[in-house]
Amino acid sequence: MIGAGAFGRSGGKAGVGLASAHMAASTPRWPSPHLLGDADRGHLFVVDGSRLYDIDPDLFTRLERTADASAADAILRTIGLEARPYVDDAPPAALPVHALSLAVAQKCNLGCVYCYAEQGSFGGAAKNMDLCTALAAVDLLLAEAQPGGKASLAFLGGEPLVNRSVLQEATRYAARQATRRGVAIGFAITTNGTLLTAADGDFFEEYGFAVTVSLDGPQALHDRLRPYKGGGGSFERILGNLRPLLARTRRVPIMARVTVTPDNLALRNTLDGFIAEGFDSVGFSPLLSAPSGRGELVG
Numbered sequence: 001m002i003g004a005g006a007f008g009r010s011g012g013k014a015g016v017g018l019a020s021a022h023m024a025a026s027t028p029r030w031p032s033p034h035l036l037g038d039a040d041r042g043h044l045f046v047v048d049g050s051r052l053y054d055i056d057p058d059l060f061t062r063l064e065r066t067a068d069a070s071a072a073d074a075i076l077r078t079i080g081l082e083a084r085p086y087v088d089d090a091p092p093a094a095l096p097v098h099a100l101s102l103a104v105a106q107k108c109n110l111g112c113v114y115c116y117a118e119q120g121s122f123g124g125a126a127k128n129m130d131l132c133t134a135l136a137a138v139d140l141l142l143a144e145a146q147p148g149g150k151a152s153l154a155f156l157g158g159e160p161l162v163n164r165s166v167l168q169e170a171t172r173y174a175a176r177q178a179t180r181r182g183v184a185i186g187f188a189i190t191t192n193g194t195l196l197t198a199a200d201g202d203f204f205e206e207y208g209f210a211v212t213v214s215l216d217g218p219q220a221l222h223d224r225l226r227p228y229k230g231g232g233g234s235f236e237r238i239l240g241n242l243r244p245l246l247a248r249t250r251r252v253p254i255m256a257r258v259t260v261t262p263d264n265l266a267l268r269n270t271l272d273g274f275i276a277e278g279f280d281s282v283g284f285s286p287l288l289s290a291p292s293g294r295g296e297l298v299g
């Protein structure tokens with residue numbers, strides 16, 4: 001939200017400049033430690049272990065003036081950061097599976113300008129996941145779960161509601177199997193919202209889904225970024241589908257997820273608008289890379 005506020009205040013191309021300036025200022029000087037901020041309010045980010053430290057102005061300045069990696073490492077040793085790496089090249093021991101995301105549909109009805117998945121097909125033939133595959137995946141998820149443990153099953157696409165029957169069958173099966181094993185299972189879906197029905201809302205409520213709907217801002221902006229494949233805007237349909245769900249008393253959280261591009265930088269407006277509509281939360285995700293190159297937030 002700090003970044004979102006900054007983008008919102010700057011707006012338009014100035015916002016892109018601000019993002020670029022932040023990225024330029026934190027460009028790595030050496031492979032491991034990165035400096036962030038300035039001498040008045042400096043931070044040191046150590047890649048190994050994703051460790052972030054506040055550092056005093058003297059140390060910041062010494063590191064900033066250091067030309068090569070070995071000299072930087074020598075300074076880090078003086079402050080105790082030469083410790084055994086958190087992450088090394090040894091392959092990890094087999095870990096039990098706790099969470100699974102099922103891309104139940106390799107297809108989509110939208111044609112978002114920046115789509116990471118080539119309009120839902122991931123560059124292949126459009127198709128749905130079959131039920132056997134989905135149930136086998138659920139078995140894999142629950143195979144190593146211990147009684148009293150937790151598991152999480154998420155549905156993605158393309159657009160997952162294109163394959164509603166498999167999504168529902170896999171959910172029912174997972175809930176039954178989890179109950180049998182004494183495992184608490186949580187469900188989630190990320191959807192474009194165009195196919196959402198009142199019955200879907202009942203289903204999500206029954207199984208306690210966390211629902212994330214991709215929306216990119218006010219109608220005109222959203223429609224420019226997330227049109228149907230045929231070219232028409234999708235905003236009106238999505239909000240029409242969602243309003244009955246948002247208005248009802250529910251235990252499931254509904255989140256709007258905004259992909260941030262140079263076209264929709266008035267994030268405060270977007271946040272206020274979606275909260276006023278009844279969303280429980282709004283997430284902002286900057287678009288740093290798109291296969292088409294369109295909508296990227298850098299440059």
Ligand code: SF4
Pocket residue numbers: 108109110111112114115116117118119120157158159192214226
């Ligand atoms: S909703 Fe948009 S971004 Fe998501 S798969 Fe479909 S076209 Fe791509």
